[in-house]
Amino acid sequence: MDPMEHLEKKYGPKKASRINARNILFMTSLSVILITLGIIQTLLFEAMSFFSQVADARGWFTFEVDASGLSSLGGISLILLLLALAGEYVIQFKPDRLARADKDLMLPPKSINTFALLSPVFIWLGSGSFLVALSFAGLIFVWRRAGKAYLLLSGKSETTPDRSVLYFLGFSSLAVLFFSITNNHGGAFGEFFFQTQWTPTGACADRRALCENMSFGVNSLLLTTLQVAFGALFIAVPLGVGCAIYLSEYASPRLVAVVKPTLELLAGVPSVVYGFFAFIYIGPLVVEVGDYAFAQGWIDAPPNVLNPINGAIVVGVMILPLVASMSEDALRAVPNELREGSLALGATKIETTFNVMIQASLSGIIASIILALSRAVGETMAVTLAVGTVAVYTSNMFLPAQTMTAYIAQRVGGDLPFGEIGYLTIFAVGLYLFVITLCLNLLGNKVLSAYREAY
């Protein structure tokens, strides 16, 4: 007898599955869309009712452009940045104009070059403004790029378009413009996006209603958030990337077997534990440094245990494993042939690492930095415990301040009746936070996928 026939006799004919698995599975994946829409809808809905409530009292937007901010040092740095932007534009889009430039200007002698590279430091010491020095450094940087491009032009070639510097300069001029005209706009949107006073609990007769004493300039929260996030990068990027390079290029397999799980463990420690750590250990350390700075007269107020530096350090430690492991993956993905090719030319290991490996894995490393930045911006518990609960707009990083996430966590900690103005503020802040991190994530993932395609 045919074996199939035998089976059919025994068990009956094979039944086709009645459930259409495909549709059920499609439903589950739709839930992701629903969640995302839900998040956006919630945030938008509540944030818009916040803005409309404020607008009822103060109007939507009032233009009171006051250029007083521009006449100060902010204006100077803006001009420097715009000059740099123009230079970069010429490099990118009108290289033929560059070819006509003066040769001595483009390729100066070495002494002038060195002086130019050092000049931002002198400007910093002279003018006392870090921003102006930074913008001047940007200008010098673009000038040197122009020199390089000039060289390339003499080699009869076209420059490959690399717009990142252009975007960066454009973004920073916008940021400088933004911060120098800050505080000069009114209305619901103008107040939220351009002012720096954040006092959402004014002393009002009726707690639930909006009143004149309240002020919703989110920039004080934003500034602290950025201070913490970039401070964290300042710690995590050198250490994390250094650690990644060491693990992928130098360390013996046995060492990697010890260090990698340790990094995973470090990544697995909950953020509230880091917050506790910052509160009892890092804070007092920072205060000691701050006391010294105060005694020297570098800062104008005595330091507090809760401060953005404390937060920056602890968030830096938190994102360190993320930067390290993602950068290590990027470095490991570089084909071994490149490493061997460089070594076979007689390069030492460190020369190979810095000239070839980093260049080959650069976009992977940059993606890790961007995603780490997004994580640092969205970090909540550690920051709440480490930075404090006073929303201030100050460059003194030794004083208590409040980040966007910390504001949300602290505000909802008390009982917060739905629909009242305090409840609505957290959604306005949350929406802003969501948009910032979403942009960072989109950028990071785009860089990452571009990098994955390369190898």
Add this chain to the structure above:
Amino acid sequence: MSEEIGGELVPNSTRELDIDGEIDVMIEDLDLWYSSNQALHGVSLPIAKNRVTALIGPSGCGKSTLLRTINRMNDLIPICRYEGKITKGDVVITDKGADLVELRKSIGMVFQRPNPFPKSIYDNVAYGVRLHHQPTREELDRIVEKSLNRAAIWNEVADRLHDLGTSLSGGQQQRLCIARTIAIEPDIILMDEPCSALDPIATAAIEELILELKKDFTVVIVTHSMSQAARVSDYTGFMYLGRMVEFNKTEKIFSEPDQELTKRYITGRFG
């Protein structure tokens, strides 16, 4: 000296050969292990100056391993260790204290897969020069042009020197890698199956280039194509199971080999 392995008599040639002219590198009794697997068994080989030496043999016979030992690239593999002696003039290459930077500078290498750095064509060629020297801009321009010319690729890339090296075609990339290697003017160029990833036309270009390079450099080439070995090389070594079965002038190997095994291999009866 012969050994029976798997029912097969594998001879191991260690005899000194008469080589016209100077010996550039001498390999003597080289044993090599990957952890506990022995990959090379007492290999000896003289490499003649300004000649092309080809290494042939079936896959896994140790020819690439032998090649990588000459500029100590095998040191990068942690599980690899070796015994024996390789000398280049007065320098003992296998010496523990040998200066790897100088060694690799004087013994260049071209890999199986073209591996240009993710830099511009110009920077790819200038990379090695910048590592070891501090050339002025004009000197560097001259070296880059000369190297690209010698690698027979100048005409194709002269107008796009600042494009990425990875944007070239496979054959061009391989010639770029050769240009990169000869820019620092090594004495010896090791080529590890340089044509295995290329099409026939690119292969022909590279083979022509090898014959050209012979005037200035000593070339050692590993190849799995016997016809290629016959076309480009002056000396040929046949390897099998980690042993140097026979080494001789190329015409001799391909016309009347001494060993039965070699004969069977070049007539295509195994491997």
Add this chain to the structure above:
Amino acid sequence: MKDIDRLKKRNRARRDLMERAGSTGLALSGLIGLLFLTVLVWQIAKPTFIDGESGQIESASEFIPVSDYILKWDHPTVDDNGDLIGDAVVLELSWNDGNPQTHEITITVTGERGLSEDIIVDSSGVSTNAVEVGKKTKFYLLSSLEVPVEVKQLSGPVPAADPTGAPAVGAFVISGDVDVLMTDGTLVSTPLEIAAWIALLGVILLISVPMPKILGRIERLGGKERAVKYGAYALATTTLVVGTFTLDAWLGALCWFMVGAILVRLLEGLTRLRNQGRDPTQFDRLKHSITNREGLLMWARMLFVFSALFIPLAINIPFLTERYQDIFIPYASGIRSAFFGTIWVMTIAMLVSMPISIGAAIYLEEYAKPTRTTKLIQALVTNLAGVPSIVFGMFGLAIFVKQGGVGLGLGPSILAAGLTMGVMAMPIIVLASQEALRSVPRSLRESAYGVGCTQWQVTRDHVLPSAMPGIMTGSILAMSRIMGEAAPLVVVGAAALVLFDPEPLAGLTGGNVNFTVIPIQIYFWTSEPEHAWHSMAAAASITLIVLLAAMNSVAIILREHFRRRLNP
């Protein structure tokens, strides 16, 4: 001479120096990360195990630099009922402002609350030599002197001490007893549960170490696989009923199931060996047949270890499972409500997120064609994984907690918290599962299609089993990540003080919705001003880290097991 030798050479010594300096610097950067971890662990362990141990203020000396010094007296000597025990506290104050003085102050602690009297120190001396302060009261030492004042405790009880003067809480904040098999002369579990555990041990030993005699005896059962199977089921049911459905009983029943499954597999293997005319002592083949499918042996071992924590042992850690928060005596507090809150929140989050996310991952990897919708969903998932956790909390607040509008009105309850956490875990699990599904080789799918499987059959029978370890690992890691997450729950409304066991369904059925979880407890305890609470926060942190490390190691063990199995 070659052309190139005419160029100026780079300094070789400098290149070598760069090499050494560079590699050292890179190694240092890695070390700093490790250093941070060490300091972190030390800082958390110190208050848990060291401050708690000394418990006693041993003639503490403290210098008071300026005026207005507050001496906080957090936890005077009271017993569990709040009654006063022990002697008065005697402090010695001394200072030297040109006229050296030493004073003794007797502080009597009374049972009353809120009673306090300040002591004022000035150049003429102290305002009083004897004060009465209430339980849990701060009293202030106010100094108007320009010089530091040294404070020494001469005598007096330690915080929360028992009548003998030893700390009432025991040596450590976290401490516990372990009883093996017997506690106070009775078995810790029902005999059936212990028998199940021992049977599981026996079966594991049988597979791990060859014992031909016993194998021969088992072989005689051949052909009675069904009887063995149903026997195991019956035993499991009995165990459950006798053990009144406690955790022990469930574990015992699982042990019986596992024993039955392994025995059946063993019998099948023996039959196969006999049919092939082989000796049953050819043990490797037999072992192969049991271990290689579904990793039965590994599951058995994991179940064995896990049930070893509950069936043969009576582990009693009061901090974890018995004590609620004590508002007045920090060292007598525990995290019972937070511990159970965490378990419930995790359970609900897992039940919600795992089916949906794994389904979504399967759809995206196996079914979806690269249309615009699919790409959109993919982009949403990828970016949703990077959204700050607190935003998920706000989503939960508006959708699950709030009443009216789109809100479900569950209140700040476990259910709302679990749903929020589930939503947060979804993108992480989807991404991990997709990664796992993608790593299943194409050839496996093609060969399954080749024998005529439908797409669902291919997915169910071939792709999913191969991808399961990756999916499990990803899910466990996602769970461990949300377990340590406090931010969304702060927004959802976890309470600072919960003095009862949480009710998981209170959001639906009414009842008390208040709940808390361990990270929240740490957050609120850290925010307390008194140092004793920080010790408690440290203890809770240690607990949380141990729990997380346990979960992560399970994930790592799973991953390694299956990696070895798939690429032997």
